Amino acid sequence: MAGKTEQVKGQAKESVGGLIGNKDLESEGNSERRAGEAKEKVGHAKDKIEEVVEKAEHKAEGVIDKAK
Secondary structure, three states: OOOOHHHHHHHHHHHHHHHHOOOHHHHHHHHHHHHHHHHHHHHHHHHHHHEEEEEEEEHHHHHHHHHO
């Protein structure tokens, strides 16, 4: 969900800015939308890293158990 709100808000500003011819509002919306997309990607990367760390911990525990 990280970043989704900013993406939607940015899209709305971008659309309204385009409709009324306000380039500043359109640009602001574009920036917000892109920032939201970046936050979402960072969130996905963080989830993947946590998943890899958990798998590594489980494997390490298995190796330690076998060594005992």
